[in-house]
Amino acid sequence: MFETAELGAKISREAFDAAAGKLRLDLLALQEKLRQADFPVIVLFAGVDGAGKTETVNLINEWLDPHWIVTRAYEAPSQEEGERPSFWRYWRDLPKCGQIGLFLSGWYSRPVLQHVYGEISTAEFDYRLDHIKTFERLLADDGALILKFWMHLDKKGQKKRLTALEADPLQAWKVTKKDWRNWKRYESFIATAEHAIRRTDTSHARWAIVDGSDERFRSLTVLQTLHDALERQLDLRAHKRPAVKTAKPALLKASVLSALDMTQTVDKNSYEQELQEARADLALLAREAHKRGISSVALFEGWDAAGKGGAIRRVAAALDARHRQVVPVAAPTDEEKAHHYLWRFWRHLPRAGHMLIYDRSWYGRLLVERVEGFARPEEWERAYAEINDFEDQLLHHGMVLAKFWLHITPEEQYKRFAERDAVAYKKWKLTDEDWRNRSKWDAYEAAVHEMVERTSSAAAPWDLIEGNDKNFARIKIIRSLADRLRQRLART
């Protein structure tokens, strides 16, 4: 989930200045419209200390007309607040129609910290998240625009930031002992935050995860997101059909895919040996999983010609044919179309001890159906939460879930297409659609980026596979799948 915010995205001063002037004017114009509108805007800032939450809130106050902004930050509840239900202090502070409310350490802060420090159980934590969800839906049903920003730094980045602040006599006061205490619990904090974000990332109150390491980048990202969402909501409330935005994250030049080292290869001489060892390892683990009745789902997505089929055949070959099944996912049948889009995946889940391998999967909703317009925006936007919930059910049942994205560069894809075109017996593999999809590379890449951001989690992470070298990819996939089984078997 946080992979996308650890790419070290940066914006130069020149680029920032070039974008900022217009954005600021546009935002002021939108705020002017908002004042006449029939809804409030609620913006929450959460995230890692030092990732620029306060600075961003200050910047918004500076850029916009502060008369119509309400800024609130919360400490531990006062005695007066402690005497009321825990939401009382937020209830009172909600912005009214036409206002923008900026919330620091809002309703997520205490449940998250209390869970990190073991003061509340996971059940109580889930109860509170459920209430938060209900609360946000109530506000959204009433028309409120809700934006939630997770300002992120990785562990090293946070240490660097806190140390730098401490070294600056003018800013040293910003770093407290509590910040360092929290830093020591970084892993637990991040795991808890991930759980909270997944449970509360709904289509009417979305989380945006922002790389906080570069001030200019994070500022522009937040303000651009606010701008786009506000513009859209004003259109919607005025019963205008909002313009469909390009799927590409506005400022992000680097996607999670562009961060992969695509030069990785495996030595041709050692390939057979490594493959054999990896397969033997996987076979052993799969047999043990079968014995213990643990079932698995492995799904494969990737660019056309990225080598999904070949990789799947290598995986399948390592497994007992009686205990695994490969399901190729094509366009839905008439019967499948008459059901919810998840129905065709619900139907054939593996029984105990079996492994199901999907060649393409439910993620089609967020990839081809999104980019090609087969699903309406409200449909695929809903799908993130629907898929997260579906996968939670699989994990809750004790299943293993492995998700692979096979990546190749556009150049490599072109080479492979050309080769197919040239080689008669490979020609059937190449259709006009393949060439068409290629022209939408950028849109697909942005969709993959967002898919990883919003559906990758510690329990069901996306494995991004560098696939320019097919052999390298195959070995990495088999090893990764084996590791996932190993982890699951170690748990019970």
Add this chain to the structure above:
Amino acid sequence: MFETAELGAKISREAFDAAAGKLRLDLLALQEKLRQADFPVIVLFAGVDGAGKTETVNLINEWLDPHWIVTRAYEAPSQEEGERPSFWRYWRDLPKCGQIGLFLSGWYSRPVLQHVYGEISTAEFDYRLDHIKTFERLLADDGALILKFWMHLDKKGQKKRLTALEADPLQAWKVTKKDWRNWKRYESFIATAEHAIRRTDTSHARWAIVDGSDERFRSLTVLQTLHDALERQLDLRAHKRPAVKTAKPALLKASVLSALDMTQTVDKNSYEQELQEARADLALLAREAHKRGISSVALFEGWDAAGKGGAIRRVAAALDARHRQVVPVAAPTDEEKAHHYLWRFWRHLPRAGHMLIYDRSWYGRLLVERVEGFARPEEWERAYAEINDFEDQLLHHGMVLAKFWLHITPEEQYKRFAERDAVAYKKWKLTDEDWRNRSKWDAYEAAVHEMVERTSSAAAPWDLIEGNDKNFARIKIIRSLADRLRQRLART
């Protein structure tokens, strides 16, 4: 919650035959339309054993074209089902577009029974309910029409029913040992069911609570509800604005209000004595609650001229003026209108040890705003869940919540209005609006009936007060409020 289904509603054979013929033809016509439509219908039957779940499902199959009906009933999971996530068997059985799926012992059944028998914790129960909610929303977002019927019998009624079935040689097989075992846990079963219904009664998947004691009544109620919902959904999906239905439950002649014994009075000679004793009791308990920091909310709703003001003054007089506050709720101010309708109630919640008395309350949303059209149907339909969640937060915080509906008969109201008109110093109390509201008595009564059905719970029940005799009402209110405090104080 179940008060409304324990009124012993009956329909005569003649009335049934008169209604059934047309209803059946209308339903068949709707089913014909549904076959061409782009959504499925999902109907769940839950409730007390013996309340006619199976019989109703059979009747639907008899009345409609069974080719387009899927009927499913579930036992304990088979081995094959146990090997998959618990929802797998429902996932597979979902009806497709154009079909009606009838589910007996569906997804609520196992969590409820497991909770009743202590096999799962309340936290796990809540987790499952949360998942059910998410699942139903996913289906509804996709267009599905979801109806959930709770077929009800009170404890005595169930015993009578099971005994009667056992006595009939042709039907004795229907009663199993399990039924009697469940019957012994009736109270626990009902409490668990109430919790489940409250948590999952959403505007897109509503529960209907049906009095199961009379076969003709329950059959017509279910089929009429199915008819109305199907007609509405067909209109909605065809982008037609559905006709606004009258608020009155179609077949219910008797409301919870009509079941009250309005002849109750208190002896004039003993009134002062009884009042003094009740007030002394309340005062003592309120002092203890103050000492312990337990806060309370008491809210009053009722017909115009039902005597709310007088009753509130009597309650307030028993309490320490420093520790209680009376808040009269009038039409919202401009500022209040610019917020969510609950905002004005969120603002002034009592601090620890204090009691807040609302003269009218958030229930205005479900009463005057509904009946007068100040709130749109989708707004007040949402409000049941919103209010239940809000009150849950108060209870979760440990507050006492008392809700009073002051009832008078139309004749008594007329008498009081006429009296006000005649007595100069009471004249200001009577406005044109009072006379206007009077003409909508039936619509208000239906709204009150549904409000009680959907927002009364064991932890925050509605107290329906027989108010034709003002003195009787005042004493009953003070005693009831005292009892509520007493129960809360006994808990810790």
